Amino acid sequence: MTELHMNNVSFSYPDGTKALENLTLSFTSGERVAIIGQNGAGKTTAVKLMNGLLKPSEGNVLVGDWDTQNYTTAKISRKVGYVFQNPDDQIFHNDVESEVRFGPKNMGFEPERVDELTNWAMELCGISEFADENPYNLPYSVRKFVTIASVLAMDSDIIILDEPTAGQDKVGLQVLSNLLDVLTEKQKTVVTITHDMEFVTEHFQRIVVMANRKLVIDGDAQHIFYNENVLEQSMLKPPAVAQMAMQLGFSSKILSKNELFESILAQQKK
Numbered sequence: 001m002t003e004l005h006m007n008n009v010s011f012s013y014p015d016g017t018k019a020l021e022n023l024t025l026s027f028t029s030g031e032r033v034a035i036i037g038q039n040g041a042g043k044t045t046a047v048k049l050m051n052g053l054l055k056p057s058e059g060n061v062l063v064g065d066w067d068t069q070n071y072t073t074a075k076i077s078r079k080v081g082y083v084f085q086n087p088d089d090q091i092f093h094n095d096v097e098s099e100v101r102f103g104p105k106n107m108g109f110e111p112e113r114v115d116e117l118t119n120w121a122m123e124l125c126g127i128s129e130f131a132d133e134n135p136y137n138l139p140y141s142v143r144k145f146v147t148i149a150s151v152l153a154m155d156s157d158i159i160i161l162d163e164p165t166a167g168q169d170k171v172g173l174q175v176l177s178n179l180l181d182v183l184t185e186k187q188k189t190v191v192t193i194t195h196d197m198e199f200v201t202e203h204f205q206r207i208v209v210m211a212n213r214k215l216v217i218d219g220d221a222q223h224i225f226y227n228e229n230v231l232e233q234s235m236l237k238p239p240a241v242a243q244m245a246m247q248l249g250f251s252s253k254i255l256s257k258n259e260l261f262e263s264i265l266a267q268q269k270k
């Protein structure tokens with residue numbers, strides 16, 4: 001199992017754009033973490049630094065005992081799998097199964113293990129029925145699952161999902177929800193960037209909020225969505241259910257429909 005540490009990491013793009021300042025974060029094995037924040041906050045830059053696609057301008061990123069400065073992205077991706085924000089930046093095969101099979105095959109796993117991982121990942125992502133299809137004939141939401149399966153099939157300890165909820169309907173969100181549970185059961189560390197606040201409160205205990213290239217807070221949903229300072233700094237809106245609870249004047253920090261329902265029932269009984 002692999003830990004990941006970012007120590008005082010700053011990053012500027014070659015054109016001089018400063019995208020990240022002094023980020024310090026650590027993830028232990030089996031943790032599930034959401035990264036949230038407005039567009040341009042620095043989330044994608046942060047996760048690209050985690051798998052070595054980008055190297056820090058200052059500070060260091062440690063994957064286990066590897067400093068990412070000293071290792072190629074190909075090497076690091078055996079430990080940290082990154083699913084790109086845009087599936088079209090990742091897909092390069094003409095059929096779904098070849099796309100998913102490429103990673104484990106390229107890593108030199110035994111043929112049976114390649115088969116096993118490919119089938120497991122396609123099934124978990126709900127794309128087995130599309131095995132022979134050209135990914136570009138499939139909708140965006142399914143292409144996203146093709147890229148997720150391609151990364152899962154590499155069986156890395158740490159998995160980063162960049163906006164997996166974008167464009168997903170209820171069924172897609174259920175597939176994601178189940179997938180997160182399976183990965184947590186397997187003690188994988190999962191880091192997920194998302195703009196879906198309902199999805200965040202339903203599936204993540206630990207949430208990292210970023211704004212203006214910096215970390216704002218690293219904590220749980222109650223500390224974030226009921227903290228005016230954090231909401232103002234990060235320009236985030238709490239999930240609809242929390243907004244409703246506030247409007248109804250409930251003082252307890254409600255974050256789920258069940259909690260809201262029970263509070264309403266309790267008030268009616270009084």
Ligand SMILES: Nc1ncnc2c1ncn2[C@@H]1O[C@H](COP(=O)(O)OP(=O)(O)OP(=O)(O)O)[C@@H](O)[C@H]1O
Nearest residue numbers: 013015017018019038039040041042043044045046
């Ligand atoms: N290749 C690049 N070259 C120059 N600047 C970039 C590049 N990619 C991102 N940036 C800039 O770096 C900053 C952080 O961007 P980043 O994509 O990390 O934010 P983000 O929080 O992931 O946003 P989004 O939610 O839109 O993906 C922004 O100002 C962005 O314009």
